[in-house]
Amino acid sequence: MSPEFLWYIPNTVTPGHRGDDTTAGWGSIEFSTELARAAEDHGWGGALLGTGWGRPDTFTVATALAARTTTFKPLIAIRPGYWEPANFAGAAATLDQLSRGRVLVNIVSGLDNPAAYGDTTVDPAQRYGRTQEFLHLVRRLWTEEEVTFAGRHYQVTGSTVAPRPYRTGERAHPTLYFGGASEAAERVSAAEADVQLFWGEPLDGIAERVDRLRTLSARVGRRHRPLEFGLRITTVVRDTTEEAWRAAQEKVAKMAADAGGTAWTGNRRTAVGQQRLLDLAARGEVLDSCLYTTPGRFGGGGAGTTWLVGSPDDVAAALIRYRALGVTHFVLSDTPYRDEIGRIGDRLLPLLREPAGRRPDRPSDAERPATGHSGKEGHFATAGDALPYRPRLG
Numbered sequence: 001m002s003p004e005f006l007w008y009i010p011n012t013v014t015p016g017h018r019g020d021d022t023t024a025g026w027g028s029i030e031f032s033t034e035l036a037r038a039a040e041d042h043g044w045g046g047a048l049l050g051t052g053w054g055r056p057d058t059f060t061v062a063t064a065l066a067a068r069t070t071t072f073k074p075l076i077a078i079r080p081g082y083w084e085p086a087n088f089a090g091a092a093a094t095l096d097q098l099s100r101g102r103v104l105v106n107i108v109s110g111l112d113n114p115a116a117y118g119d120t121t122v123d124p125a126q127r128y129g130r131t132q133e134f135l136h137l138v139r140r141l142w143t144e145e146e147v148t149f150a151g152r153h154y155q156v157t158g159s160t161v162a163p164r165p166y167r168t169g170e171r172a173h174p175t176l177y178f179g180g181a182s183e184a185a186e187r188v189s190a191a192e193a194d195v196q197l198f199w200g201e202p203l204d205g206i207a208e209r210v211d212r213l214r215t216l217s218a219r220v221g222r223r224h225r226p227l228e229f230g231l232r233i234t235t236v237v238r239d240t241t242e243e244a245w246r247a248a249q250e251k252v253a254k255m256a257a258d259a260g261g262t263a264w265t266g267n268r269r270t271a272v273g274q275q276r277l278l279d280l281a282a283r284g285e286v287l288d289s290c291l292y293t294t295p296g297r298f299g300g301g302g303a304g305t306t307w308l309v310g311s312p313d314d315v316a317a318a319l320i321r322y323r324a325l326g327v328t329h330f331v332l333s334d335t336p337y338r339d340e341i342g343r344i345g346d347r348l349l350p351l352l353r354e355p356a357g358r359r360p361d362r363p364s365d366a367e368r369p370a371t372g373h374s375g376k377e378g379h380f381a382t383a384g385d386a387l388p389y390r391p392r393l394g
Contacts, residue, residue, distance in 0.1 A: 003323065004230075005349055006075055006104075007039045007047040007341055008303070008333035012055050018234075018304050019251060020335040027056055029064055035337060036065045036072045042345025046073030048106060048232070048331050053113040059091060066099040075104040075177065075331070079112060080134040081119035081127075086156050089141035093165045096174055101166035103174040106197070107131060109185065110271060121153075128184040129153065135176055135192035139224075142173040177230060177329070181209070181273035189227060190216040195329050199277055200233035200306035202287045203321055210326050230329030231322055234295075234307040237334070237344050241311045248292055248309045255298040277305040288321070290314050303333070316351035 010017040013027030025031030039047050049065075051058040062074035078088060096103040109131045114122060121127055130153040137154055140147050147159045165173040178193035180186065189196040190213055198206055210229055217227050236251070238244035281293045289310075296305035308315050319330060332348075334340040 003352065004045050004329045005043070005352065006073070006329070006331045007035075007044045007345075008232075008331060008337070009035050009047045009049050010337065011050040011058060011061055012052075017050075017337075018300075018335050019254060020337055022336055022338060029061075029068075032061060032065060033068045035341065036069050036074075038338065038341045039345070040069055040072050042342045043349040044341070044345055045071075046075060046102070046104065048075040049077060051077035051079065051108060051112075053116045059095075062103075063095055066095060066102055071102070073102040073104050075106050077106040077108050079108050079119075080130050080153075081114060081121055082117055085134045085137040085154055086141060086159055086161075089138045089161050092138075092174060093142060093161050093163055096165040097163045099166075101168050101171060103165070104177065105174050106177040106179075107135060107193070109178075109180060109188075124182070125184060126153075128180075128182075128188050131178070132188045132192055135178070135188065139173065139176070139192070179232070179273065181271075181276055185272070186213055186216060187220060189213060191220045191222055192224070193227065194224070195228045195230045197230040197232050197329070197331070198327070199273055199303055200231065200291060200308065201276060202280065202283075202291055203325065205276070206231075206322060206327065207325050228329060229325075229327045230331060231319075231327050232303045232331040234300075234304050234334055235315050235332045235344060235348065236292075236307050236309045237312055237315050237340075237348050239311065239347075241314055244310045244314070248307060252295055252298055252300075255295065255300065258299075274301060274305070280306060289318050291318070303331070307334075312347040312351055315348055319352060 009032060010020075011027075011032065015023050015026050017026075022031075025034075036047065049058045049062055058077050062076045065072060065074055076092070092103055092105060109127050111122065111127075114120070121130055133151040133153045137147070137149050137151070137156065140149065141156075141159060141161045142165050145160045148157050149155060149159075175194045176192070177195045177197050178185075178189050179197040179199075180188070186196075186209075196209075196213055198209065201209075206229075213227055213229075236244050236248045238247055277293075278296050280287060280291075281297055283293070285294050286292055290308055292307045292309045293305075295307055300306075308318050310318070322330075330352075332344060334344065
């Protein structure tokens with residue numbers, strides 16, 4: 001199948017998201033539309049829209065962007081507990097029809113600020129049980145008539161969604177993305193998701209999780225098409241390897257100087273997937289060919305905890321290795337979002353779409369950063385320091 005390449009729109013009213021230095025326009029329809037149209041212009045299939053209490057409502061923003069674009073597919077992050085499944089199934093099917101099949105859905109189970117919108121389910125086991133029912137019921141409502149369901153968390157009687165989602169070929173409804181690294185989360189994905197989203201783990205970690213999820217899919221009696229896999233990660237791309245590593249270290253130096261001002265505000269301390277990323281720093285500052293773990297030490301979280309850093313060929317080769325493991329959905333980003341949409345779209349995406357025989361399967365030794373430790377415990381390089389991973393340029 002053809003891979004899916006998506007960007008990320010933070011969807012926040014507060015400037016400075018992950019170090020973006022844009023000062024005006026955050027939360028406005030003009031700024032979000034500019035990002036969405038730039039994604040169309042530079043080869044992206046669409047973008048994940050960030051969600052969280054205190055941000056603009058994700059579904060409302062997605063609807064506005066779909067109306068202002070032609071091919072842009074919004075990956076709409078939504079939370080069970082904020083939405084009831086029948087309400088969401090109807091709203092999403094309507095938008096999918098109006099946009100001619102451009103809706104994608106990312107289901108989020110992690111804690112946000114549930115008390116603010118009246119969600120009383122905070123126990124992780126119950127939250128994942130509720131999410132599994134939500135996915136199961138939404139899929140049925142999109143594909144069946146007169147749905148009756150009595151679960152632990154949701155009930156409907158004689159429910160039929162109209163209009164149905166937009167159908168094209170084998171596509172019967174919007175793709176359902178889901179993330180999470182805990183045992184409970186993986187059971188949900190194996191049973192009911194269409195795409196399991198991973199954060200930026202090394203190749204061995206992704207390979208192990210892909211194998212486990214495929215085995216688990218059979219064990220739980222999955223009734224749908226085989227589970228697909230996606231990667232959500234930050235990509236720092238410059239014309240040369242050395243330029244990219246200098247830019248990455250300058251970014252992290254600013255994070256360190258800001259004392260966590262760019263820190264992720266998600267469930268950093270208790271989320272299993274987040275802890276897996278933070279633990280990677282103990283294995284080294286650069287893993288595989290170009291996976292940079294240091295951002296997590298200085299406030300980076302979620303998809304900003306680890307970064308792929310390098311020239312277009314370096315990062316393309318790294319992503320192609322993930323694809324060889326079965327990853328076919330890629331949600332990439334870097335800041336400033338407006339500038340990097342074009343840079344990464346124009347320089348990286350064409351390499352990822354080349355025929356297999358022309359792909360840069362691996363960087364040359366001259367392009368590969370050295371992976372030894374700088375030797376300075378706790379030291380962080382500033383822009384004036386020598387790069388601890390200065391590429392060997394021959």
